[in-house]
Amino acid sequence: MKKTLLSALALGVSMVATSPAAFAIDPEKDRQQLVDFFKAKSPKIAFDDYKDGGYIYSADKRAQWEAVEEFPPYLDSVDAGEEIYQQDQAVYEKCFGDDPSNVRGHYPYFDEKTQEVVTLEWAINLCREEAGLKPLKYKKGDMAKLSAFFAFQARGQKVNVKIDSEGAKQAYEAGREMYIKPRGQLGLSCAKCHTYNSGRYARADLLSPSLGHTTHFPVFRAKWQELGTLHRRYGGCHQNMRANPFKAQSKEYRNLEFYQAYSSNNLEINGPGYRQ
Amino acid sequence: MNSKMKQLLTALAISSAVITAPVSVQAADKPAASDIEEGKKLAFSRSKGNCLACHMAGDGAQPGNIGPALIAMKMRYPDKQKLYNKVWGTDDSTKVPNSMMPEFGKSGIITDDEIRKIVDYIYTL
Numbered sequence: 407m408k409k410t411l412l413s414a415l416a417l418g419v420s421m422v423a424t425s426p427a428a429f430a431i432d433p434e435k436d437r438q439q440l441v442d443f444f445k446a447k448s449p450k451i452a453f454d455d456y457k458d459g460g461y462i463y464s465a466d467k468r469a470q471w472e473a474v475e476e477f478p479p480y481l482d483s484v485d486a487g488e489e490i491y492q493q494d495q496a497v498y499e500k501c502f503g504d505d506p507s508n509v510r511g512h513y514p515y516f517d518e519k520t521q522e523v524v525t526l527e528w529a530i531n532l533c534r535e536e537a538g539l540k541p542l543k544y545k546k547g548d549m550a551k552l553s554a555f556f557a558f559q560a561r562g563q564k565v566n567v568k569i570d571s572e573g574a575k576q577a578y579e580a581g582r583e584m585y586i587k588p589r590g591q592l593g594l595s596c597a598k599c600h601t602y603n604s605g606r607y608a609r610a611d612l613l614s615p616s617l618g619h620t621t622h623f624p625v626f627r628a629k630w631q632e633l634g635t636l637h638r639r640y641g642g643c644h645q646n647m648r649a650n651p652f653k654a655q656s657k658e659y660r661n662l663e664f665y666q667a668y669s670s671n672n673l674e675i676n677g678p679g680y681r682q
Numbered sequence: 683m684n685s686k687m688k689q690l691l692t693a694l695a696i697s698s699a700v701i702t703a704p705v706s707v708q709a710a711d712k713p714a715a716s717d718i719e720e721g722k723k724l725a726f727s728r729s730k731g732n733c734l735a736c737h738m739a740g741d742g743a744q745p746g747n748i749g750p751a752l753i754a755m756k757m758r759y760p761d762k763q764k765l766y767n768k769v770w771g772t773d774d775s776t777k778v779p780n781s782m783m784p785e786f787g788k789s790g791i792i793t794d795d796e797i798r799k800i801v802d803y804i805y806t807l
Contacts, residue, residue, distance in 0.1 A: 592791065593784050593785060598782050602782075606748045607745075607747050608736065608746045608748060609745065
C-alpha cells in the first residue's frame, strides 16, 4: 500500500517534470491519495488531528505545546488585529461582509475573472488599495495580526477549498509541482521533508506533515517571537533548501497555498497557532 | 559569437566536465589526524556538510533521524572509495528513490577535498 502510493507520488514528479500539459491530475483523487498515504504511514493518527502539525508525532512535544496554548502568546496580536479591523471597519465590511467570522473560510479561492488564486492576505490588500489605503506588508506585522483576527473568528469551521474550473485545476497543478519538484542546491523538495519524512527529526526539528499545513496560519513562532504568515514560512523553507525564495504573495506561493489548502480540505481551521 | 569567446566557453565546458565526471580523490588508507579533526568540523557544520541534520554521527549534539546512523562505517564500507562515492553522489553510487541525501560533490555543495576529510572522519565511526 505504502509502496504503491510512494511510487505514485514519485511518478508524479517525473511526469510533471517532463510534460506538465499531457498529465492531467484529478485534484480530488490526488487529495484522497495524500490522505490515504498519511493513513498508511501512521494508522493510529486520526484524520482530524492533522490540524496540529508535527505535534501529532510526539506525546512529549505535544504536551509542551498544549501547555503553551493554554496561555497563548498570540492573543495580544489577535486583539491588535481586531483594532486594525475596527480602524477601517467600513472598508473591510464592503469587501468581506459584516461578519468577520465569515471571511477566513472563503480563502484561498480561484477567481475566474482574473484567473488568479486569491488568498486572504492578497484580498486584504486588494481591498485596502481599492479604498485608497496603503497596502500592508505580507510576512508579519499588521497583516499577520489582521489575518490572525480573521482566523481566530473562524475557528472550528472546516477548510473547504473548491476546484471547479480548468483554471483552478491548473493553479492546483502548478502548486503541486512546486511542492513535489526538487529545487535548490541540496536537491530537496517540500515532499521529501513533509511527505516522505514527516515525523522524523531534522536535527531537533520534528518534521510536520503537509496535510494540515495551512489550517493554523498565521503562526506565532518561538523562534520569531511574533506572528508570521504562511508565505513567510514558505520563504524560510526555500532558504533552508538553498533555493531562491519567491516573494510573499507571488503567483508561485499563492498557487502553492492553493494546493496545500485544497489538500487540507475537511480539516478544522485552528489559526492562529503556536509553533516552536 | 566571436571565436575567442567560443574557445573560452568550450574550455570551460571541458574543465567543468573534468570536475563533475571522474572522482579522482583517493581515499587515503592512513589519513592525518588533523584531516580527521577537520572532517568532523565540516561534517557537523550547518553551512558545510550538516550531516547531523539527518544522521546520528559520533558525539554530535541533537542529531536528526532522517538517514541511518553513521556507525560501523569501516565494516559496512570495506572499500572506502565506495563511501566517498556515496557522499559525493557519483553516478555509480547507490541511489535510493526520493532520498534526502544530497549529492555533495555532484551538486557542488562542498569541495572534493572537504568531502575527503568528512569521509576520513566518518570512517573512524
